Amino acid sequence: MAKMNKKLPLSESRKFILSDETPFSIREAYRKVGTGLAFSLAENKPKTVVITSCSPSEGKSTSCLNIAISMAEKGASVLLIDCDLRKPVQDSLLCLGNDVGLSSVIGGLVHDVSDVINRNVRPNLDVLTSGPVPPNPAELIAGARMDSLLKLVGRQYDYVFIDTPPANVVTDAFLMNARIAGIVFVVREGRTKHYDIRECLRKAGMANAHVLGFVKAYCSVRK
Numbered sequence: 008m009a010k011m012n013k014k015l016p017l018s019e020s021r022k023f024i025l026s027d028e029t030p031f032s033i034r035e036a037y038r039k040v041g042t043g044l045a046f047s048l049a050e051n052k053p054k055t056v057v058i059t060s061c062s063p064s065e066g067k068s069t070s071c072l073n074i075a076i077s078m079a080e081k082g083a084s085v086l087l088i089d090c091d092l093r094k095p096v097q098d099s100l101l102c103l104g105n106d107v108g109l110s111s112v113i114g115g116l117v118h119d120v121s122d123v124i125n126r127n128v129r130p131n132l133d134v135l136t137s138g139p140v141p142p143n144p145a146e147l148i149a150g151a152r153m154d155s156l157l158k159l160v161g162r163q164y165d166y167v168f169i170d171t172p173p174a175n176v177v178t179d180a181f182l183m184n185a186r187i188a189g190i191v192f193v194v195r196e197g198r199t200k201h202y203d204i205r206e207c208l209r210k211a212g213m214a215n216a217h218v219l220g221f222v223k224a225y226c227s228v229r230k
């Protein structure tokens with residue numbers, strides 16, 4: 008069992024990304040999350056889901072990417088958006104450039120989001136990286152350009168998964184409620200505290216967010 012207390016080097020972090028080498032039990036666990044989401048969202052359009060957690064380093068980005076990969080493997084067209092405009096990682100995890108991305112579009116520097124989406128990073132999976140870290144993430148995420156972007160991609164893809172910063176630290180995860188189907192919280196085995204979960208749920212309630220459910224992230228290392 009690995010401790011998730013500090014960030015691992017990128018080469019180690021990439022080992023947690025679903026691949027042909029991933030043990031069946033882990034692939035299956037993500038498939039079950041996907042099936043649960045598919046049922047919960049059956050009546051929703053757009054099927055846009057924010058992934059967050061209470062605190063830093065609980066496995067949000069890894070879980071978000073793996074849920075997106077797993078849904079794409081089932082044949083759905085999927086867009087992953089790195090909306091952690093404070094500590095983005097999806098570009099590094101997936102070895103993608105990040106000179107332009109989400110921040111470029113919602114900051115008004117790029118007009119058409121299609122120009123900056125990375126196509127077929129995996130079969131059926133497109134990725135919009137964060138772009139350069141802006142000075143005013145919350146303002147941009149709550150702004151009209153973000154709203155239009157979510158409206159557009161919600162029409163274009165079967166599922167959109169949005170990676171965000173920790174919800175007890177900043178409010179970013181709760182700023183997109185009008186354009187999303189709901190929020191999934193990642194909780195980390197042996198680390199996330201009940202108090203933090205209650206606090207997160209309280210904030211979600213105040214923001215009128217629709218909580219779809221929880222994903223429990225286990226700590227493990229594949230050799």
Ligand SMILES: Nc1ncnc2c1ncn2[C@@H]1O[C@H](COP(=O)(O)OP(=O)(O)OP(=O)(O)O)[C@@H](O)[C@H]1O
Pocket residue numbers: 009010011013014015016019020021023060062063064065066067068069070091094096171172173224225226227228
């Ligand atoms: N199943 C796992 N077992 C052990 N370590 C893991 C596992 N999944 C992810 N990690 C590692 O834990 C660290 C935190 O993971 P991740 O970046 O997904 O969390 P996060 O909640 O998105 O963090 P942040 O709050 O900084 O955005 C990373 O170094 C990652 O490689």
Ligand SMILES: [Mg+2]
Pocket residue numbers: 067068069091094096170171
């Ligand atoms: Mg993260």
